[in-house]
Amino acid sequence: MASLQPVRGTHDLLPEDARRHRFITDMSRFIAGRFGFEEIVTPIFEFTDVFKRTLGDTSDIVTKEMYTFEDRSGDSLTLRPEGTAGVARAFISGALSNNLPLKFFYTGPMFRHERPQKGRLRQFHQIGVELLGVATPQGDIEAIALGAEVLRGLGVLDKTQLEINTLGDKESRDAYRAVLIAYFSDFADKLSEDSRARLERNPLRILDSKDDGDKRIVAGAPSFADHLTPAAQDFFAQVKAGLSLLGISFTINPRLVRGLDYYCHTAFEFTTDALGAQGTVLAGGRYDGLIGTMGGPQTPGVGWAAGVERLAMLIPEPPAAERPVAVIPVGSLAETVALQVTHALRKAGFIADLGYSGNLSKRMKRANKLNARFAVILGDDELARKAAMLRDLDSGEQAEVPLLELRDRLAQTR
RNA sequence: GCGGGUGUAGCUCAGUUGGUUAGAGCGCCAGAUUGUGGAUCUGGAUGUCGCCGGUUCAAUUCCGGUCACUCGCCCCA
Structure with missing residues (x-):
């Protein structure tokens, strides 16, 4: 066996794999185009602050997964761990706010220093879309519909299930968070170690714990639905109605959450049981607070990203090469x-x-x-x-x- | 980052209760066929038995470490 190995968690794409990837990126770019999304290409690295500010100082990605280095001029740069931050930064740098709404498609490599597993690499590839400037449920519906159409175009839609949830508006979420913390604090000594840490950082995550002891405590936890404001309830109802209107089937997963403050309203994931622990194939949500958090004009946004390698594993046969x-x-x-x-x-x-x-x-x-x-x-x-x-x-x-x-x-x- | 499993030919895998020349199938190369591929037949080459160290007269086999992959957790695409 050769001793010269690729860096852990990186991968060569030999022609057959490359063809598979090209099929995925070409197809998704084409379908996104039908929805009016145009490709945007942002740099593969950014100033470290771009990711620190968007992902939050406590997220796993920022605290332990970023490829951060200092360049020769002493700037701290980071290989992008995801695509949204770069697009948001481009939106602000380019002063694009008077062209709203904007619809972007992107594709390319992402980098996270994680422990590799099947479907989890240190350099991997994503396709993604961002819809900026649409504050109404129409945006959520369009983004999810586009995701479903991409999966259909790739022939994998029937291998996935769509789960959605609402994180409500800030008012709903703040109220619920306080109630949750109060509830779980009573059980703090009985929670798993992981969940005790989550109580500080991200109490919503406890709801999704796989620990059996946690599950018993979670069963009695207050429900988010009871803390949604009427406006947030209405927003979610419209999203659900829109999906049903388009014939997109979904299930509601109350445990589907996002940690960061700027996420709101709809969160969604297309998942599969064909990939083991890495079942999420395409996931996204609404992030109305993101661009404001970065110092840009308050601009609503909704988008998703999908893992090309994960999609590739769901496609049994690569498209045939052209015959010479x-x-x-x-x-x-x-x-x-x-x-x-x-x-x-x-x-x-x-x-x-x-x-x-x-x-x-x-x-x-x-x-x-x-x-x-x-x-x-x-x-x-x-x-x-x-x-x-x-x-x-x-x-x-x-x-x-x-x-x-x-x-x-x-x-x-x- | 934490815990478990695996590592033998290009690929999928057998095997060695520690013993001299390590095997199969597929693939590859050559020939049967110097102007005809796919099928078949014949022959051939595969290899630091992942790497480093330890125990031993002797290690691919046992032990330790390490690297890679893999499964689960964490987290995510």
């Missing part, structure tokens, strides 16, 4: 003609492969391995007649074709 035409010279005289023919076919838009060496048999084997559709065989006999033997590699039939007609004959079969 194999040009096969027989004898050294034919080599120069083969080079010309190959070049002409490439200029005409065909994928043409000119084997580099070997006799006819060997080159035919190579053509077969490349899954070539046709072989163009150039030997002395054919060349004497300014023709080539055109062999259909699927049927095994072959016929001589004048060189001048080769291009049109091949074009007919496309």
Whole structure:
């Protein structure tokens, strides 16, 4: 086994994997385009503060998962651990607030120093969308509908379930948080160690604990639904109604939460049971407070991100590579003609492969391995007649074709 | 970051109760077929038995460490 290994948690994408990824990014970009989302490309690293301010000082990502380094001018930079912060920063830097609403699609690598697992890498890839400037439930509905359409386009929608929840508005959440802390504090000594830490940082998370003891305590916890303001209830009702109107099925998961203060209203996740512990495939929510928190104008936003590697694992077969035409010279005289023919076919838009060496048999084997559709065989006999033997590699039939007609004959079969 | 499992050929895996030349299938290469691939047959090459150290006359096998992968937790895409 080779001793030269890639950095832990990083991964080479060999052509078959790369094709799978390209299919995912191309398809999602295309479908996002139908919804009016245009691609935005932001840098792969930002000033560390961009992520610290958006993700909060206590989040796991900021406290232990960022690839942060100092560059030669002494600035603290961080490889982006997620995509929203960069888009929000671009929105502020570019003073785009008078063009609202804005609809962005992005794709690219993200970096988190986590312990790798299946579906969890240190460099991974995401696709995502951000819809800025729409404060009404229409935005949430459109974002979720787009997510569902992307999954459908990829052929994986039926392998996922959509779960949604509401985090309410700030008023609802503050009230609920206080009630929750009061409730759980009574049980503090009985909670698991993890949950005791969550009581400080993010009490909502306790609701989703997998610890059996915690679950018993959670069962008696006050319900968020009882603390939603009428406005927040109405907002959520409209989101649900919109999804139903579009035929998007969902379940409500009251334990689906987001930790940071700027999240509000709708949180949603498309999950699968096919990927073990990393079941979340596409997830997002509304973040009306984010841009304001970063120092920009108060601007509502809703968006989601999806893991390309996780999506790739749900796609059983990668899309087939395009099938080439194999040009096969027989004898050294034919080599120069083969080079010309190959070049002409490439200029005409065909994928043409000119084997580099070997006799006819060997080159035919190579053509077969490349899954070539046709072989163009150039030997002395054919060349004497300014023709080539055109062999259909699927049927095994072959016929001589004048060189001048080769291009049109091949074009007919496309 | 915490706990468990695994690591033998390019891939999937057998095997060695510690003993001399470590195996299979698939794949790869060559030939049967010097102008015809896919099927078949014949032959060939695979390899620090993850890495480092310890115990031992002897370690791929036992022990320790380490690295990688993997499962769960945490968290997330």
